[in-house]
Amino acid sequence: GMEIIMIERIANSISEKIVMYNHNSGDKEIYNYGLQIIFNTLFSISAVLLSGAFFHEFTGAVLFLISYCSVRLFAGGLHAGTNNRCMMIFISGYIITYLILRNLTVHFNPSIVCFLILLNCMILFWAPVDALNNPISDKFRRSMKNKALFISLLISTAVSLLLYYEFEAGKWAFAGxxxxxxxxxxxxxxxxxxxxxNYHHEKV
Structure with missing residues:
Protein backbone atom coordinates (compact mmCIF):
# COMPACT_ATOMS: atom_id res chain seq x y z
CA GLY A 1 0.00 0.00 0.00
CA MET A 2 0.90 3.69 -0.09
CA GLU A 3 1.95 3.63 3.58
CA ILE A 4 4.45 0.81 2.94
CA ILE A 5 5.97 2.68 -0.02
CA MET A 6 6.26 5.82 2.14
CA ILE A 7 8.01 3.86 4.92
CA GLU A 8 10.51 2.45 2.41
CA ARG A 9 11.18 5.92 0.96
CA ILE A 10 11.66 7.53 4.38
CA ALA A 11 13.99 4.72 5.53
CA ASN A 12 15.96 4.97 2.29
CA SER A 13 16.24 8.76 2.57
CA ILE A 14 17.46 8.66 6.18
CA SER A 15 19.93 5.82 5.49
CA GLU A 16 21.38 7.85 2.58
CA LYS A 17 21.92 10.82 4.91
CA ILE A 18 23.59 8.57 7.53
CA VAL A 19 25.88 7.08 4.86
CA MET A 20 26.80 10.56 3.60
CA TYR A 21 27.64 11.61 7.16
CA ASN A 22 29.67 8.45 7.92
CA HIS A 23 31.26 8.16 4.46
CA ASN A 24 30.60 4.41 4.46
CA SER A 25 28.32 3.39 1.59
CA GLY A 26 28.74 -0.32 2.40
CA ASP A 27 26.47 0.03 5.46
CA LYS A 28 23.54 1.60 3.60
CA GLU A 29 21.55 -1.66 3.31
CA ILE A 30 22.02 -2.38 7.03
CA TYR A 31 20.79 1.10 8.02
CA ASN A 32 17.92 0.87 5.55
CA TYR A 33 16.81 -2.54 6.86
CA GLY A 34 17.05 -1.47 10.50
CA LEU A 35 15.11 1.74 9.88
CA GLN A 36 12.39 -0.15 8.00
CA ILE A 37 11.96 -2.50 10.96
CA ILE A 38 11.67 0.46 13.37
CA PHE A 39 9.21 2.37 11.16
CA ASN A 40 7.14 -0.75 10.39
CA THR A 41 6.91 -1.54 14.10
CA LEU A 42 5.85 2.01 14.97
CA PHE A 43 3.34 2.03 12.11
CA SER A 44 1.90 -1.35 13.16
CA ILE A 45 1.48 -0.32 16.80
CA SER A 46 -0.04 3.03 15.77
CA ALA A 47 -2.43 1.28 13.36
CA VAL A 48 -3.62 -1.10 16.10
CA LEU A 49 -4.08 1.74 18.61
CA LEU A 50 -5.97 3.87 16.07
CA SER A 51 -8.13 0.87 15.15
CA GLY A 52 -8.83 0.29 18.84
CA ALA A 53 -9.83 3.94 19.28
CA PHE A 54 -12.03 3.77 16.16
CA PHE A 55 -13.72 0.60 17.44
CA HIS A 56 -14.12 2.18 20.92
CA GLU A 57 -11.84 -0.53 22.35
CA PHE A 58 -8.65 1.43 23.01
CA THR A 59 -7.95 -0.29 26.35
CA GLY A 60 -8.43 -3.65 24.68
CA ALA A 61 -5.99 -2.69 21.92
CA VAL A 62 -3.37 -1.65 24.50
CA LEU A 63 -3.75 -4.94 26.41
CA PHE A 64 -3.59 -6.93 23.17
CA LEU A 65 -0.37 -5.11 22.20
CA ILE A 66 1.27 -5.61 25.61
CA SER A 67 0.39 -9.30 25.65
CA TYR A 68 1.35 -10.00 22.04
CA CYS A 69 4.48 -7.86 21.68
CA SER A 70 6.10 -8.72 25.02
CA VAL A 71 5.95 -12.48 24.38
CA ARG A 72 6.59 -12.29 20.62
CA LEU A 73 9.81 -10.38 21.27
CA PHE A 74 11.37 -13.47 22.86
CA ALA A 75 9.27 -16.34 21.46
CA GLY A 76 9.80 -15.60 17.77
CA GLY A 77 7.45 -17.32 15.36
CA LEU A 78 6.48 -17.24 11.72
CA HIS A 79 8.85 -15.16 9.58
CA ALA A 80 6.72 -13.85 6.73
CA GLY A 81 9.66 -13.15 4.41
CA THR A 82 9.48 -9.36 4.47
CA ASN A 83 8.88 -6.71 7.13
CA ASN A 84 5.84 -5.49 5.21
CA ARG A 85 4.18 -8.91 5.32
CA CYS A 86 4.89 -9.20 9.04
CA MET A 87 3.30 -5.79 9.52
CA MET A 88 0.17 -6.76 7.58
CA ILE A 89 -0.17 -10.08 9.48
CA PHE A 90 0.11 -8.21 12.79
CA ILE A 91 -2.50 -5.57 11.93
CA SER A 92 -4.83 -8.17 10.40
CA GLY A 93 -4.43 -10.26 13.56
CA TYR A 94 -5.78 -7.46 15.73
CA ILE A 95 -8.70 -6.74 13.40
CA ILE A 96 -9.65 -10.45 13.29
CA THR A 97 -9.37 -10.56 17.09
CA TYR A 98 -11.66 -7.54 17.41
CA LEU A 99 -14.27 -9.04 15.08
CA ILE A 100 -14.29 -12.25 17.14
CA LEU A 101 -14.31 -10.65 20.59
CA ARG A 102 -16.47 -7.55 20.11
CA ASN A 103 -19.71 -9.33 21.06
CA LEU A 104 -18.17 -12.20 23.01
CA THR A 105 -18.24 -12.34 26.79
CA VAL A 106 -15.46 -14.42 28.30
CA HIS A 107 -15.88 -15.73 31.85
CA PHE A 108 -13.29 -17.35 34.08
CA ASN A 109 -13.78 -21.11 34.01
CA PRO A 110 -11.75 -24.37 34.00
CA SER A 111 -11.58 -24.29 30.18
CA ILE A 112 -9.76 -20.94 30.28
CA VAL A 113 -7.27 -22.30 32.81
CA CYS A 114 -6.63 -25.41 30.68
CA PHE A 115 -6.17 -23.26 27.58
CA LEU A 116 -3.70 -20.97 29.38
CA ILE A 117 -1.73 -24.04 30.51
CA LEU A 118 -1.70 -25.28 26.90
CA LEU A 119 -0.43 -21.92 25.62
CA ASN A 120 2.37 -21.86 28.18
CA CYS A 121 3.32 -25.45 27.28
CA MET A 122 3.64 -24.36 23.64
CA ILE A 123 6.06 -21.64 24.69
CA LEU A 124 7.92 -24.01 27.03
CA PHE A 125 8.50 -26.67 24.37
CA TRP A 126 8.73 -24.64 21.14
CA ALA A 127 9.95 -21.12 21.88
CA PRO A 128 11.93 -19.50 20.49
CA VAL A 129 11.24 -20.17 16.81
CA ASP A 130 14.06 -18.57 14.83
CA ALA A 131 14.73 -18.20 11.12
CA LEU A 132 16.40 -21.24 9.54
CA ASN A 133 18.87 -19.01 7.69
CA ASN A 134 19.79 -17.18 10.91
CA PRO A 135 19.90 -19.73 13.78
CA ILE A 136 20.66 -18.62 17.33
CA SER A 137 23.05 -20.20 19.84
CA ASP A 138 21.81 -22.67 22.48
CA LYS A 139 22.71 -20.27 25.29
CA PHE A 140 20.77 -17.42 23.70
CA ARG A 141 17.91 -19.81 22.92
CA ARG A 142 17.59 -20.84 26.58
CA SER A 143 17.65 -17.20 27.66
CA MET A 144 14.92 -16.24 25.19
CA LYS A 145 12.78 -19.25 26.17
CA ASN A 146 13.02 -18.38 29.87
CA LYS A 147 12.08 -14.75 29.23
CA ALA A 148 9.17 -15.68 26.93
CA LEU A 149 7.84 -18.21 29.46
CA PHE A 150 8.22 -15.81 32.40
CA ILE A 151 6.30 -13.05 30.60
CA SER A 152 3.68 -15.54 29.39
CA LEU A 153 3.12 -16.80 32.95
CA LEU A 154 2.75 -13.21 34.19
CA ILE A 155 0.20 -12.45 31.47
CA SER A 156 -1.65 -15.72 32.18
CA THR A 157 -1.87 -14.78 35.87
CA ALA A 158 -3.13 -11.29 34.97
CA VAL A 159 -5.70 -12.76 32.54
CA SER A 160 -6.93 -15.20 35.20
CA LEU A 161 -7.31 -12.45 37.80
CA LEU A 162 -9.03 -10.04 35.40
CA LEU A 163 -11.52 -12.65 34.23
CA TYR A 164 -12.06 -14.01 37.75
CA TYR A 165 -13.03 -10.54 38.96
CA GLU A 166 -15.16 -10.10 35.82
CA PHE A 167 -13.09 -7.44 34.08
CA GLU A 168 -13.88 -7.78 30.38
CA ALA A 169 -10.48 -6.33 29.48
CA GLY A 170 -8.89 -9.66 30.38
CA LYS A 171 -10.14 -11.23 27.15
CA TRP A 172 -7.94 -8.90 25.07
CA ALA A 173 -4.75 -9.90 26.88
CA PHE A 174 -5.87 -13.53 26.53
CA ALA A 175 -6.37 -13.00 22.78
CA GLY A 176 -2.89 -11.48 22.44
CA ASN A 198 16.19 -28.48 2.09
CA TYR A 199 17.11 -32.03 3.19
CA HIS A 200 15.47 -33.63 0.14
CA HIS A 201 17.07 -31.00 -2.11
CA GLU A 202 20.52 -31.81 -0.69
CA LYS A 203 19.94 -35.56 -1.19
CA VAL A 204 19.04 -35.01 -4.85
Missing part, protein backbone atom coordinates in the same frame (compact mmCIF):
# COMPACT_ATOMS: atom_id res chain seq x y z
CA UNK A 177 -1.37 -14.57 24.04
CA UNK A 178 -3.45 -16.86 21.80
CA UNK A 179 -2.37 -14.96 18.69
CA UNK A 180 1.34 -15.06 19.54
CA UNK A 181 1.12 -18.83 20.15
CA UNK A 182 -0.62 -19.25 16.79
CA UNK A 183 2.29 -17.39 15.14
CA UNK A 184 4.71 -19.56 17.15
CA UNK A 185 3.10 -22.85 16.04
CA UNK A 186 2.80 -21.67 12.42
CA UNK A 187 6.48 -20.71 12.44
CA UNK A 188 7.47 -24.08 13.92
CA UNK A 189 5.47 -26.01 11.29
CA UNK A 190 6.85 -23.79 8.51
CA UNK A 191 10.43 -24.45 9.68
CA UNK A 192 9.81 -28.23 9.74
CA UNK A 193 8.55 -28.22 6.14
CA UNK A 194 11.36 -25.93 4.98
CA UNK A 195 14.07 -28.03 6.65
CA UNK A 196 12.61 -31.20 5.10
CA UNK A 197 12.55 -29.50 1.71
Missing amino acids: LCWVCLILVTGKINNIFMSRG
Whole structure:
Protein backbone atom coordinates (compact mmCIF):
# COMPACT_ATOMS: atom_id res chain seq x y z
CA GLY A 1 0.00 0.00 0.00
CA MET A 2 0.90 3.69 -0.09
CA GLU A 3 1.95 3.63 3.58
CA ILE A 4 4.45 0.81 2.94
CA ILE A 5 5.97 2.68 -0.02
CA MET A 6 6.26 5.82 2.14
CA ILE A 7 8.01 3.86 4.92
CA GLU A 8 10.51 2.45 2.41
CA ARG A 9 11.18 5.92 0.96
CA ILE A 10 11.66 7.53 4.38
CA ALA A 11 13.99 4.72 5.53
CA ASN A 12 15.96 4.97 2.29
CA SER A 13 16.24 8.76 2.57
CA ILE A 14 17.46 8.66 6.18
CA SER A 15 19.93 5.82 5.49
CA GLU A 16 21.38 7.85 2.58
CA LYS A 17 21.92 10.82 4.91
CA ILE A 18 23.59 8.57 7.53
CA VAL A 19 25.88 7.08 4.86
CA MET A 20 26.80 10.56 3.60
CA TYR A 21 27.64 11.61 7.16
CA ASN A 22 29.67 8.45 7.92
CA HIS A 23 31.26 8.16 4.46
CA ASN A 24 30.60 4.41 4.46
CA SER A 25 28.32 3.39 1.59
CA GLY A 26 28.74 -0.32 2.40
CA ASP A 27 26.47 0.03 5.46
CA LYS A 28 23.54 1.60 3.60
CA GLU A 29 21.55 -1.66 3.31
CA ILE A 30 22.02 -2.38 7.03
CA TYR A 31 20.79 1.10 8.02
CA ASN A 32 17.92 0.87 5.55
CA TYR A 33 16.81 -2.54 6.86
CA GLY A 34 17.05 -1.47 10.50
CA LEU A 35 15.11 1.74 9.88
CA GLN A 36 12.39 -0.15 8.00
CA ILE A 37 11.96 -2.50 10.96
CA ILE A 38 11.67 0.46 13.37
CA PHE A 39 9.21 2.37 11.16
CA ASN A 40 7.14 -0.75 10.39
CA THR A 41 6.91 -1.54 14.10
CA LEU A 42 5.85 2.01 14.97
CA PHE A 43 3.34 2.03 12.11
CA SER A 44 1.90 -1.35 13.16
CA ILE A 45 1.48 -0.32 16.80
CA SER A 46 -0.04 3.03 15.77
CA ALA A 47 -2.43 1.28 13.36
CA VAL A 48 -3.62 -1.10 16.10
CA LEU A 49 -4.08 1.74 18.61
CA LEU A 50 -5.97 3.87 16.07
CA SER A 51 -8.13 0.87 15.15
CA GLY A 52 -8.83 0.29 18.84
CA ALA A 53 -9.83 3.94 19.28
CA PHE A 54 -12.03 3.77 16.16
CA PHE A 55 -13.72 0.60 17.44
CA HIS A 56 -14.12 2.18 20.92
CA GLU A 57 -11.84 -0.53 22.35
CA PHE A 58 -8.65 1.43 23.01
CA THR A 59 -7.95 -0.29 26.35
CA GLY A 60 -8.43 -3.65 24.68
CA ALA A 61 -5.99 -2.69 21.92
CA VAL A 62 -3.37 -1.65 24.50
CA LEU A 63 -3.75 -4.94 26.41
CA PHE A 64 -3.59 -6.93 23.17
CA LEU A 65 -0.37 -5.11 22.20
CA ILE A 66 1.27 -5.61 25.61
CA SER A 67 0.39 -9.30 25.65
CA TYR A 68 1.35 -10.00 22.04
CA CYS A 69 4.48 -7.86 21.68
CA SER A 70 6.10 -8.72 25.02
CA VAL A 71 5.95 -12.48 24.38
CA ARG A 72 6.59 -12.29 20.62
CA LEU A 73 9.81 -10.38 21.27
CA PHE A 74 11.37 -13.47 22.86
CA ALA A 75 9.27 -16.34 21.46
CA GLY A 76 9.80 -15.60 17.77
CA GLY A 77 7.45 -17.32 15.36
CA LEU A 78 6.48 -17.24 11.72
CA HIS A 79 8.85 -15.16 9.58
CA ALA A 80 6.72 -13.85 6.73
CA GLY A 81 9.66 -13.15 4.41
CA THR A 82 9.48 -9.36 4.47
CA ASN A 83 8.88 -6.71 7.13
CA ASN A 84 5.84 -5.49 5.21
CA ARG A 85 4.18 -8.91 5.32
CA CYS A 86 4.89 -9.20 9.04
CA MET A 87 3.30 -5.79 9.52
CA MET A 88 0.17 -6.76 7.58
CA ILE A 89 -0.17 -10.08 9.48
CA PHE A 90 0.11 -8.21 12.79
CA ILE A 91 -2.50 -5.57 11.93
CA SER A 92 -4.83 -8.17 10.40
CA GLY A 93 -4.43 -10.26 13.56
CA TYR A 94 -5.78 -7.46 15.73
CA ILE A 95 -8.70 -6.74 13.40
CA ILE A 96 -9.65 -10.45 13.29
CA THR A 97 -9.37 -10.56 17.09
CA TYR A 98 -11.66 -7.54 17.41
CA LEU A 99 -14.27 -9.04 15.08
CA ILE A 100 -14.29 -12.25 17.14
CA LEU A 101 -14.31 -10.65 20.59
CA ARG A 102 -16.47 -7.55 20.11
CA ASN A 103 -19.71 -9.33 21.06
CA LEU A 104 -18.17 -12.20 23.01
CA THR A 105 -18.24 -12.34 26.79
CA VAL A 106 -15.46 -14.42 28.30
CA HIS A 107 -15.88 -15.73 31.85
CA PHE A 108 -13.29 -17.35 34.08
CA ASN A 109 -13.78 -21.11 34.01
CA PRO A 110 -11.75 -24.37 34.00
CA SER A 111 -11.58 -24.29 30.18
CA ILE A 112 -9.76 -20.94 30.28
CA VAL A 113 -7.27 -22.30 32.81
CA CYS A 114 -6.63 -25.41 30.68
CA PHE A 115 -6.17 -23.26 27.58
CA LEU A 116 -3.70 -20.97 29.38
CA ILE A 117 -1.73 -24.04 30.51
CA LEU A 118 -1.70 -25.28 26.90
CA LEU A 119 -0.43 -21.92 25.62
CA ASN A 120 2.37 -21.86 28.18
CA CYS A 121 3.32 -25.45 27.28
CA MET A 122 3.64 -24.36 23.64
CA ILE A 123 6.06 -21.64 24.69
CA LEU A 124 7.92 -24.01 27.03
CA PHE A 125 8.50 -26.67 24.37
CA TRP A 126 8.73 -24.64 21.14
CA ALA A 127 9.95 -21.12 21.88
CA PRO A 128 11.93 -19.50 20.49
CA VAL A 129 11.24 -20.17 16.81
CA ASP A 130 14.06 -18.57 14.83
CA ALA A 131 14.73 -18.20 11.12
CA LEU A 132 16.40 -21.24 9.54
CA ASN A 133 18.87 -19.01 7.69
CA ASN A 134 19.79 -17.18 10.91
CA PRO A 135 19.90 -19.73 13.78
CA ILE A 136 20.66 -18.62 17.33
CA SER A 137 23.05 -20.20 19.84
CA ASP A 138 21.81 -22.67 22.48
CA LYS A 139 22.71 -20.27 25.29
CA PHE A 140 20.77 -17.42 23.70
CA ARG A 141 17.91 -19.81 22.92
CA ARG A 142 17.59 -20.84 26.58
CA SER A 143 17.65 -17.20 27.66
CA MET A 144 14.92 -16.24 25.19
CA LYS A 145 12.78 -19.25 26.17
CA ASN A 146 13.02 -18.38 29.87
CA LYS A 147 12.08 -14.75 29.23
CA ALA A 148 9.17 -15.68 26.93
CA LEU A 149 7.84 -18.21 29.46
CA PHE A 150 8.22 -15.81 32.40
CA ILE A 151 6.30 -13.05 30.60
CA SER A 152 3.68 -15.54 29.39
CA LEU A 153 3.12 -16.80 32.95
CA LEU A 154 2.75 -13.21 34.19
CA ILE A 155 0.20 -12.45 31.47
CA SER A 156 -1.65 -15.72 32.18
CA THR A 157 -1.87 -14.78 35.87
CA ALA A 158 -3.13 -11.29 34.97
CA VAL A 159 -5.70 -12.76 32.54
CA SER A 160 -6.93 -15.20 35.20
CA LEU A 161 -7.31 -12.45 37.80
CA LEU A 162 -9.03 -10.04 35.40
CA LEU A 163 -11.52 -12.65 34.23
CA TYR A 164 -12.06 -14.01 37.75
CA TYR A 165 -13.03 -10.54 38.96
CA GLU A 166 -15.16 -10.10 35.82
CA PHE A 167 -13.09 -7.44 34.08
CA GLU A 168 -13.88 -7.78 30.38
CA ALA A 169 -10.48 -6.33 29.48
CA GLY A 170 -8.89 -9.66 30.38
CA LYS A 171 -10.14 -11.23 27.15
CA TRP A 172 -7.94 -8.90 25.07
CA ALA A 173 -4.75 -9.90 26.88
CA PHE A 174 -5.87 -13.53 26.53
CA ALA A 175 -6.37 -13.00 22.78
CA GLY A 176 -2.89 -11.48 22.44
CA LEU A 177 -1.37 -14.57 24.04
CA CYS A 178 -3.45 -16.86 21.80
CA TRP A 179 -2.37 -14.96 18.69
CA VAL A 180 1.34 -15.06 19.54
CA CYS A 181 1.12 -18.83 20.15
CA LEU A 182 -0.62 -19.25 16.79
CA ILE A 183 2.29 -17.39 15.14
CA LEU A 184 4.71 -19.56 17.15
CA VAL A 185 3.10 -22.85 16.04
CA THR A 186 2.80 -21.67 12.42
CA GLY A 187 6.48 -20.71 12.44
CA LYS A 188 7.47 -24.08 13.92
CA ILE A 189 5.47 -26.01 11.29
CA ASN A 190 6.85 -23.79 8.51
CA ASN A 191 10.43 -24.45 9.68
CA ILE A 192 9.81 -28.23 9.74
CA PHE A 193 8.55 -28.22 6.14
CA MET A 194 11.36 -25.93 4.98
CA SER A 195 14.07 -28.03 6.65
CA ARG A 196 12.61 -31.20 5.10
CA GLY A 197 12.55 -29.50 1.71
CA ASN A 198 16.19 -28.48 2.09
CA TYR A 199 17.11 -32.03 3.19
CA HIS A 200 15.47 -33.63 0.14
CA HIS A 201 17.07 -31.00 -2.11
CA GLU A 202 20.52 -31.81 -0.69
CA LYS A 203 19.94 -35.56 -1.19
CA VAL A 204 19.04 -35.01 -4.85
